[in-house]
Amino acid sequence: MERYTDVLVIGSGLAGLFTALNIDPKYKVIMIAKEHLQNSNSMLAQGGIAAELNNDPILHESHFEDTLKAGSFINDKQAVKYLVDNALVAIETLVKFGAHFDKDEKNQYLLTKEGGHSHKRILHSGGDASGYNTTKSLTDDLLARENIQVIENTIALDLIRSKDGKCAGAFVLENDELHYSIHAKMTVLATGGIGSVYGSTTNDLSATGDGIGMAHRIGARIRDMEFVQFHPTALYLEDSKSRRRFLITEALRGEGATLVNVEEQRFMQKYDPERMELAPRDVVSQAIYREMYDTWTDHVYIDTRHLDPKFLEKRFPTVFKRVKEEGYIMGIDLIPVAPCEHFMCGGVYTDLQGKTTVENLYAVGEVASSGVHGANRLASNSLLECIVFALSASKQMNELLETSKLQSDPKMEVLPQYNYNYKPIRKKIGDYMDEHVGIVRNTKGLTLTKSVLDQISKNLLKSPNLTRHYYETLNIVTTAQLITEAALRREESIGCHLRIE
Numbered sequence: 001m002e003r004y005t006d007v008l009v010i011g012s013g014l015a016g017l018f019t020a021l022n023i024d025p026k027y028k029v030i031m032i033a034k035e036h037l038q039n040s041n042s043m044l045a046q047g048g049i050a051a052e053l054n055n056d057p058i059l060h061e062s063h064f065e066d067t068l069k070a071g072s073f074i075n076d077k078q079a080v081k082y083l084v085d086n087a088l089v090a091i092e093t094l095v096k097f098g099a100h101f102d103k104d105e106k107n108q109y110l111l112t113k114e115g116g117h118s119h120k121r122i123l124h125s126g127g128d129a130s131g132y133n134t135t136k137s138l139t140d141d142l143l144a145r146e147n148i149q150v151i152e153n154t155i156a157l158d159l160i161r162s163k164d165g166k167c168a169g170a171f172v173l174e175n176d177e178l179h180y181s182i183h184a185k186m187t188v189l190a191t192g193g194i195g196s197v198y199g200s201t202t203n204d205l206s207a208t209g210d211g212i213g214m215a216h217r218i219g220a221r222i223r224d225m226e227f228v229q230f231h232p233t234a235l236y237l238e239d240s241k242s243r244r245r246f247l248i249t250e251a252l253r254g255e256g257a258t259l260v261n262v263e264e265q266r267f268m269q270k271y272d273p274e275r276m277e278l279a280p281r282d283v284v285s286q287a288i289y290r291e292m293y294d295t296w297t298d299h300v301y302i303d304t305r306h307l308d309p310k311f312l313e314k315r316f317p318t319v320f321k322r323v324k325e326e327g328y329i330m331g332i333d334l335i336p337v338a339p340c341e342h343f344m345c346g347g348v349y350t351d352l353q354g355k356t357t358v359e360n361l362y363a364v365g366e367v368a369s370s371g372v373h374g375a376n377r378l379a380s381n382s383l384l385e386c387i388v389f390a391l392s393a394s395k396q397m398n399e400l401l402e403t404s405k406l407q408s409d410p411k412m413e414v415l416p417q418y419n420y421n422y423k424p425i426r427k428k429i430g431d432y433m434d435e436h437v438g439i440v441r442n443t444k445g446l447t448l449t450k451s452v453l454d455q456i457s458k459n460l461l462k463s464p465n466l467t468r469h470y471y472e473t474l475n476i477v478t479t480a481q482l483i484t485e486a487a488l489r490r491e492e493s494i495g496c497h498l499r500i501e
């Protein structure tokens with residue numbers, strides 16, 4: 001079986017949805033999603049979207065400056081400027097598609113603050129249901145579009161490379177049994193993050209670095225892979241066996257929550273006396289790491305005991321409900337937290353239009369390295385990155401589609417199918433990444449991890465297997481190798497990459 005389309009969008013998070021919706025309806029779009037259409041990290045986002053919506057040049061400049069400062073000034077300045085300058089139009093387009101954000105009684109947007117922001121500039125929806133509400137409204141729009149065909153439970157295995165080296169669509173596997181090609185004039189990677197490369201993560205566990213793996217195999221440039229952001233405050237549950245950890249939004253600290261160690265002592269004054277708990281995530285995660293080390297424990301606490309439980313329940317309904325299930329009442333109890341993997345700041349290199357180094361291949365959202373994040377992402381800039389670059393990528397594709405032609409020619413390889421279980425190997429990779437390529441890294445640990453990963457990769461490549469789990473495991477190990485190699489190359493500590501020899 002073969003399918004043909006103008007645009008193939010791989011992934012149904014905010015980046016994929018917004019790209020597909022902004023493609024001119026006269027063009028045919030196929031969107032594939034590995035699982036259910038609504039299964040993505042975008043659905044999980046709590047804090048909101050950072051954006052300066054009025055034209056005050058000082059506020060505008062401060063969003064630019066805060067982003068650079070969080071990224072240790074190695075961000076691509078042009079990309080950051082593009083992000084900040086295009087925030088308003090991207091948010092307006094989002095609202096046109098039905099997204100809504102919380103407002104006060106005077107119909108003004110309610111704004112909040114998170115780590116690294118010098119002003120309140122974060123829009124939120126349903127209190128802490130920003131990702132769910134935004135993604136849901138776009139999904140409803142998408143399903144009503146006649147030019148967009150959605151195929152769920154379908155994983156892209158590899159990108160199709162035409163004889164002249166261009167991207168011409170993808171080989172996919174539907175429901176783990178139907179293997180076919182989707183030939184496309186333009187292909188968009190919107191596959192999101194890499195959480196499952198690590199042993200514990202805030203991400204949906206379907207985030208296996210597929211876009212990075214596929215882009216690497218087709219020869220696209222990959223950049224800044226050492227910059228993996230660890231969120232400081234994932235809920236810590238001593239007996240939990242789940243690799244997925246529930247996130248406690250930074251906006252809670254934006255509303256006054258503090259951090260204390262197991263001795264119930266506030267500690268951020270030792271690490272960042274000015275910004276305290278609202279320092280950028282790299283600073284806070286590294287501070288928590290040191291506190292845990294010094295106090296022989298594996299967690300610290302978020303302290304909300306000085307805040308009104310009723311306010312907390314109204315402002316953070318999702319978090320309030322989840323921690324209550326574990327026996328903690330916000331406003332009354334200390335809530336145990338510890339850092340874990342959260343966001344990939346690097347990824348597939350793109351220009352300002354989301355174009356990768358492979359002709360006809362675009363990357364948008366967390367899979368992309370647009371250059372805006374530098375060595376550490378500023379909180380709530382990723383949803384903004386999704387919509388700003390989805391808009392510019394779709395605009396460029398709309399222009400190019402006028403004249404572009406389908407490139408397909410290569411034949412699909414026939415692959416064997418085995419019932420192998422890759423869980424133990426995934427666990428091994430996660431354990432090595434947590435231990436040696438986590439918040440603190442050194443040459444010995446990185447070198448050891450690289451040799452383990454290289455061996456696993458060699459073994460996997462020797463016995464290809466036509467299953468979702470084989471390809472995900474292959475992408476996990478490729479992504480882990482790229483992170484480890486980049487971490488070895490970068491000898492200095494910067495942003496979320498901390499080397500202590």
Ligand SMILES: Cc1cc2nc3c(=O)[nH]c(=O)nc-3n(C[C@H](O)[C@H](O)[C@H](O)COP(=O)(O)OP(=O)(O)OC[C@H]3O[C@@H](n4cnc5c(N)ncnc54)[C@H](O)[C@@H]3O)c2cc1C
Pocket residue numbers: 010011012013014015016032033034035037039040041042043044045046047048049050130131154155156157190191192193202203204206207210211247342343364365366367379380381382383384386
């Ligand atoms: C708990 C949590 C809270 C967060 N809160 C915020 C916040 O408040 N503000 C903010 O700015 N950012 C936040 N982030 C980060 C932000 O949510 C993500 O960076 C962003 O949503 C990524 O969007 P995306 O569209 O690139 O990817 P995703 O939303 O992750 O979507 C990826 C899609 O690709 C599909 N996919 C993956 N591989 C394949 C494949 N091989 N074939 C087919 N489909 C595939 C997946 O099934 C999914 O549909 C948060 C992240 C998490 C995990």
